[in-house]
Amino acid sequence: KRPIIIDTDPGIDDALAIAIALFSDELDVKLITTVAGNVGLDKVTYNALRLLKYFEREDIPVAMGADSPLIRPYEDASNVHGKSGMEGFDFEEPTISAIKENAVDAMRKVIMESAEPVTLVPIAPLTNIALLLKTYPEVKKNIREIVMMGGSASRGNKGVMSEFNVALDPEAAHMVFHSGVKLTMVGLDVGLKALVLPQDSERIKDMNKTGAMAYCLFKKYRGGSFNTGLKMYDSSAIAYLLAPEMFTAEETYLDVELAGSMTAGCTVVDLKGYLHQDANATVCLDINQDAFRQWFVDSIQKCI
Numbered sequence: 001k002r003p004i005i006i007d008t009d010p011g012i013d014d015a016l017a018i019a020i021a022l023f024s025d026e027l028d029v030k031l032i033t034t035v036a037g038n039v040g041l042d043k044v045t046y047n048a049l050r051l052l053k054y055f056e057r058e059d060i061p062v063a064m065g066a067d068s069p070l071i072r073p074y075e076d077a078s079n080v081h082g083k084s085g086m087e088g089f090d091f092e093e094p095t096i097s098a099i100k101e102n103a104v105d106a107m108r109k110v111i112m113e114s115a116e117p118v119t120l121v122p123i124a125p126l127t128n129i130a131l132l133l134k135t136y137p138e139v140k141k142n143i144r145e146i147v148m149m150g151g152s153a154s155r156g157n158k159g160v161m162s163e164f165n166v167a168l169d170p171e172a173a174h175m176v177f178h179s180g181v182k183l184t185m186v187g188l189d190v191g192l193k194a195l196v197l198p199q200d201s202e203r204i205k206d207m208n209k210t211g212a213m214a215y216c217l218f219k220k221y222r223g224g225s226f227n228t229g230l231k232m233y234d235s236s237a238i239a240y241l242l243a244p245e246m247f248t249a250e251e252t253y254l255d256v257e258l259a260g261s262m263t264a265g266c267t268v269v270d271l272k273g274y275l276h277q278d279a280n281a282t283v284c285l286d287i288n289q290d291a292f293r294q295w296f297v298d299s300i301q302k303c304i
C-alpha cells in the first residue's frame, strides 16, 4: 500500500476525501494533520477526530498544525461548511485526542521513518506543508510527491481569480511550488466538475454508515447544492491518486501571485510558456465527469 499523509481542514468535502482514502485498498493513511482553513484549528482537529471515531480508525494519529497562515490574517469559510465545519450530522464524541507532537514534527517523523517514499495530500491551505519543507528540508528525499487540492487554472472561489486553499496562505503555496518536490495540482476548475448528483447521493444513502453520514452532510453543504450537484473538491485529489486516467493534465510552470491588489493568491498556470520557466508541476485541467461519479459511488461502497 502507498503511504500517505493527509493535511486537512474538515470540512464536508474533506470528510469524504478522508473516508475514501481510509478504505481504499491502495492507500495507507499514516497520519492526519490539521490546519486552520474552513474553520479554526480547534474545530477542524475536533472534526478530524470525530471522523476517525465514526470510521472506527482511531489507530491513525492526528497532529495539529498551524492556527493561522504564515503572514496574512486568518479568515474562515464557515459560510460554506457551517459553524462547526461539518454541519448536518450528529457525530459521537471522539475517544482519542490529537497527539502531543505538532503537525510538522509528526510529518517529519513519519516521512523519515518510512521504508517507502511518502505522498503528501494537502486538501487545505498549505501552511503546514510549507513549514515542513522549510524547517526540515531533509524530508524532501523521502517524499514521493505532493498531490494537492487547491489553486485554479481559471477562476477562483475566494477571490475573482483565487481559490480558497491557496488564497488563504499564498506565501505558503509559493514555498511549496518552488520547493523542488514533485507536485500535482488538482484545482478548483477541476473540482467544480467533480460533481455528485442527487441520484448518486440517493445511491450511497443506504449503502453503509459512511454513505448515511455523507447524505446528511450533503443536505447542508454549500447552502443547498444537493440538487444541482455537490462539488467534491477534496475527493478529486484522492481520485487523482487512485484513478489518474480520469484526468487530463499537463506538465507546466506553476506560480502564485503574491502582490496583486485584486489577484493575490491567484495561481498562474503558464501553459503557453510566457514566463520562460521550466515546468515545476503537473496541473490537472479536466476530469471525466461520468467516470468520477461512478468512481465516487464505488469508493463509498468500499467504506464501512
Ligand code: BDR
Binding pocket: 011, 012, 013, 014, 038, 077, 080, 123, 124, 149, 157, 163, 164, 165, 188, 233, 234
Ligand atoms: C477547498 O476549500 C475548502 O472549502 C474545501 O474543503 C476545499 O479544500 C475548495 O476551494
Ligand code: CA
Binding pocket: 008, 009, 010, 011, 013, 014, 037, 038, 123, 124, 234
Ligand atoms: Ca479542504
